[in-house]
Amino acid sequence: MPTYLDNHATTRLDPRVLDAMLPWLTERYGNAGSATHGMGREARDAVDASRARMAAAVGADPREIVFTSGATEAINLALQGAASRHGMREGRPGRILTLATEHPAVLDTLDHLARRGFSVERLPVVPQSRPGLAGRIDPATIDAAWDDDTFLVSVLLANNEIGVVQDMRAIAAIVRARGGLLHLDCSQALGRMPVDVDSLGADLASFSAHKFHGPKGVGSLWVRRRGRPVRIDPLVFGGGQERGLRSGTHNVAGIVGMATAAELAVAELAADMARMRGLRDRLMAGLAAGIDGLVLNGPPLDGILADGTPLRLVNNLNVRIPGVDGQTLLATLDAEGLAVSSGSACSSEQPRPSHVLLALGLDDDHARSSLRFGLSRFTTGEEIETAVRLVVAGIARLRSFAG
Numbered sequence: 001m002p003t004y005l006d007n008h009a010t011t012r013l014d015p016r017v018l019d020a021m022l023p024w025l026t027e028r029y030g031n032a033g034s035a036t037h038g039m040g041r042e043a044r045d046a047v048d049a050s051r052a053r054m055a056a057a058v059g060a061d062p063r064e065i066v067f068t069s070g071a072t073e074a075i076n077l078a079l080q081g082a083a084s085r086h087g088m089r090e091g092r093p094g095r096i097l098t099l100a101t102e103h104p105a106v107l108d109t110l111d112h113l114a115r116r117g118f119s120v121e122r123l124p125v126v127p128q129s130r131p132g133l134a135g136r137i138d139p140a141t142i143d144a145a146w147d148d149d150t151f152l153v154s155v156l157l158a159n160n161e162i163g164v165v166q167d168m169r170a171i172a173a174i175v176r177a178r179g180g181l182l183h184l185d186c187s188q189a190l191g192r193m194p195v196d197v198d199s200l201g202a203d204l205a206s207f208s209a210h211k212f213h214g215p216k217g218v219g220s221l222w223v224r225r226r227g228r229p230v231r232i233d234p235l236v237f238g239g240g241q242e243r244g245l246r247s248g249t250h251n252v253a254g255i256v257g258m259a260t261a262a263e264l265a266v267a268e269l270a271a272d273m274a275r276m277r278g279l280r281d282r283l284m285a286g287l288a289a290g291i292d293g294l295v296l297n298g299p300p301l302d303g304i305l306a307d308g309t310p311l312r313l314v315n316n317l318n319v320r321i322p323g324v325d326g327q328t329l330l331a332t333l334d335a336e337g338l339a340v341s342s343g344s345a346c347s348s349e350q351p352r353p354s355h356v357l358l359a360l361g362l363d364d365d366h367a368r369s370s371l372r373f374g375l376s377r378f379t380t381g382e383e384i385e386t387a388v389r390l391v392v393a394g395i396a397r398l399r400s401f402a403g
């Protein structure tokens with residue numbers, strides 16, 4: 001078995017999730033839209049129960065959960081759906097703010113909206129030269145960028161490359177005071193930090209099951225109904241499922257899997273966080289001891305926010321190894337059976353330097369000499385020791401060729 005430390009890209013399906021899904025892939029194959037017979041009704045009841053469980057896991061009301069094919073679709077529905085509604089209401093496109101360090105699912109969707117006439121601004125984050133808060137957006141930047149046309153802000157709650165957690169309460173207070181909508185990409189957060197969409201002050205929030213030991217190909221969008229209900233337009237039309245916001249036959253097994261995984265993520269959060277943090281710190285200590293000049297990218301590993309949440313995801317590590325090309329190192333490590341990454345999985349086929357690291361102010365060479373590690377509930381101490389050994393040996397070899 002390879003040593004897998006690429007859990008920001010995806011995680012292993014928890015065997016308990018697979019057990020919960022299996023009946024819905026075998027004998028219980030009814031369509032949740034077929035209310036005329038028992039098999040359809042049991043599928044519908046399973047979807048309804050899963051909606052309630054998913055909602056409970058993130059502090060939502062069940063009527064606020066829309067199941068999708070993943071976070072990419074949830075994000076598209078949130079951003080394009082809100083933009084479409086705004087454009088129809090105002091009779092013209094408006095302005096959207098986001099961070100330079102967002103995932104491509106957000107950035108590319110907003111590029112698409114920009115081609116449709118919306119004005120989009122990617123705001124800068126605190127650079128690596130101020131390591132204490134590297135990767136965070138200063139909430140005042142959002143306030144300063146606001147104008148009369150601004151109606152929507154999209155923020156990645158916890159970054160998939162450097163793990164930085166944003167100051168959501170301060171950001172939400174500004175967006176609320178300005179009368180805008182706030183979308184949160186929570187893809188990397190569930191199972192790695194507490195997530196309560198209501199108290200985070202958001203209006204829309206996207207989730208992806210395969211990031212917290214659920215199946216691939218299922219996600220959800222939270223659309224606020226309580227207090228100040230949010231209206232968005234659908235992207236996909238048809239049978240009217242999901243209150244008309246996402247037509248298409250329900251992926252019953254996937255939805256049951258997502259709900260089960262979300263419930264486990266919350267039930268085991270404290271224990272998972274403590275384990276991942278301990279192992280991540282061991283990984284950092286081992287690498288730092290064996291590699292000359294190793295530099296941490298992103299905020300400090302031990303930073304704590306005012307509400308007690310870590311400033312950085314406890315399962316994340318991103319380091320720069322001066323003088324070593326990340327792609328060459330990755331290839332060496334791959335051959336030895338270690339799965340890690342140099343940036344986001346979606347862009348690793350085109351070996352461009354990570355836009356997140358560039359946004360921190362790293363130059364191309366520095367960004368290219370960086371490695372990202374992501375741990376999970378299933379990461380073992382043995383895997384950490386293997387990873388340290390392989391990375392340290394791989395770098396020593398590459399440096400000896402270079403020298």
Ligand code: PLP
Nearest residue numbers: 070071072103105160187208219
């Ligand atoms: N947002 C972030 C921060 C991610 O890390 C990912 C996955 O790579 C996505 C969105 C897209 O999620 P999905 O794979 O469910 O479409």
